[in-house]
Amino acid sequence: MNGLQTANAPSSKIVVPHFVVGGIALLIVAILLAISTPELLTAYFDNKLIAITHIAILGWASMMVFGALYQLIPVVYETSLYSEKLASLTFWLFLISIGFLSYSFWIASYSNLLFYASLLMFFSLLLFIINLHLTYRKTKKPNIQSKFINTGIYWLAATELLGTLVAFNFKYNFLSDSHLHYLKIHAHLGLVGWFLLLIIGAASILIPMFMISHNLNAKKLDYSYYFINISLLLAMTNWFLFQSKYVSILAWIGIAIGVVFFLSFVYETYSTRLRRKLDVGLKYTVISISFLIIPILLALFLLISGNSTAFILRVTTIYGISMIFGVISMLIFGQTYKTLPFIIWLDRYQNYVGKYKTPLPRQLYSEKLADVQFYSYLFAISFIIIGVILKQAVILQIGTSVLIFVALLNLANILKMVWHKTKIEDLD
Amino acid sequence: MNSTNKETIKSKEEIVEIEIDIIENILSHVMDPEIEIDIVNLGLIYEVDYDGKNTVAIEMTLSTPACPLSDAIVASVKESIKRKYPDFKVDVKLVFEPRWHAGMITEAGKVMLGM
Helix, strand or coil, X not given: CCCCHHHHCCCHHHHHHHHHHHHHHHHHHHXXXXXXXXXXXXXXXXXXXXXXXXHHXXXXXXXXHHHHHHHHHHHHHCCCCCCHHHHHHHHHHHHHHHHHHHHHHHCCCCCCHXXXXXXHHHHHHHHHHHHHHHHHHHCCCCCHHHHHHHHHHHHHHHHHHHHHHXXXXXXXXXXXXXXXXXXXXXXXXXXXXXXXXXXXXXXHHHHHHHHCCCCCCXXXXXXXXXXXXXXXXXXXXXXXXXXXXXXXXXXXXXXXXXXXXXXXXXXXXXXXXXXXXXXXXXXXXXXXXXXXXXXXXHHHHHHHCCCCCHHHHHHHXXXXXXXXXXXXXXXXXXXXXXXXXHHHHHXXXXXXXXXXXXXXXXXXXXXXXXXXXXXXXXXXXXXXXXHHHHCCHHHHHHHHHHXXXXXXXXXXXXXXXXXXXXXXXXXX | CHHHHHHHHHHHHHHHHHHXXXXXXXXXXXXXXXXXXXXXXXXXXXXXEECCCCEEEEEECCCCCCCCCHHHHXXXXXXXXXXXXXXXXXXXXXXXXXXXXXXXXXXXXXXXXXX
């Protein structure tokens, strides 16, 4: 029956550990960034920065996304997850792979440990991709949101395949171009193909639901889907075969048009919303989506500026930071406050609703901490970006220190929800 | 004799109406846990029927068909009525035609939403 997706929801035991590990990974990322200030100001192809990037992308962002997706899939696909056992196995393998891979990068063991670590990572991500693909095949009525998410999963497969090939190349040296060239492709397949498609797919169902907006023009999402995917295919072909600057710019235009269609959909959602007051989860979400414009513009700047000067290298770092921390992390913070309280609430109180007085989902976390976290995060991101642009270590260190504070607040609220004990009172 | 019967039928209809009012009042205390507004003021209740014996039939909708809290809201509706009428059978039918829209929110609901 339509609308009874909670019957398809997976066990909270599958979903919740992803949020806890994700919260811990963010804290590790923040601490490592704070002790890696010199590397942030000098280069982006540095073993420590690559290790931090992989903990951020895999341990923090993807771990949170996997957890949220397991919960969201029944809502978007209108079917249950193909296998919860596979999801549980994926979680443990993925966790071990992240530690192994990051350690390999951190100690720069490119020709030895990295080979085995990347193989394990490839296998764990393959399990995730198979599980979600088989779930998608069970969908009776695929919609544009499920197409975005499913295509994003194929791009994740492409990202991982290329990442593994680059890792193998350190040992066997069979690729024709430099590692940096393939790493750029690997990064863009991941950021645009996996994360951007996922953001659009998930946000276009969640934002109208939380803001209570109806009768939206879904055609904009169709256009966005085709523009982004065709342009990314064009970009990938160009990177491998031609390496033409003009084709790259053409692909950029296509992706930018796709993003504009999505932004227009979100603006329509925002301006027609019935729920006028935005809670902290929606504030994060709105800023995250607006922030998308920054990496898009920075990508154009990097495309048209040819020389790899020190300033251009710092802009490249900001490009990565704006996407990982400005867009992806901001959205994850927001959606954590919009999903985890409900997952825990349903787990603890579903059998008591109507019979006893129960707390509201938002009362499961500290709204005060969430607010302080929100403003501290805006402060941290601004200082980190300004610190990198101006090449000012002190400003950067203030930013990364505040990021540690943010990660602690985030983890505190996650644990407050996870450790929540059922509290019921008589209705009379 | 005929006129007494008529009076009895009329008073039964009145009882049904009173019971429906009571049930609607009970439903006005059932909250949507995410929007934090009761389901009556949100305009989610389409119809409440009482057969005059022990069955209540409710036709309602959700603000979105994909609502992840649908089970909890339906359970809350059933349990709230059963607290007052433990022997009643409560049938809740979720419908998505007509599709819920803003015009269904009561004036009080609009104030609560900040519209």
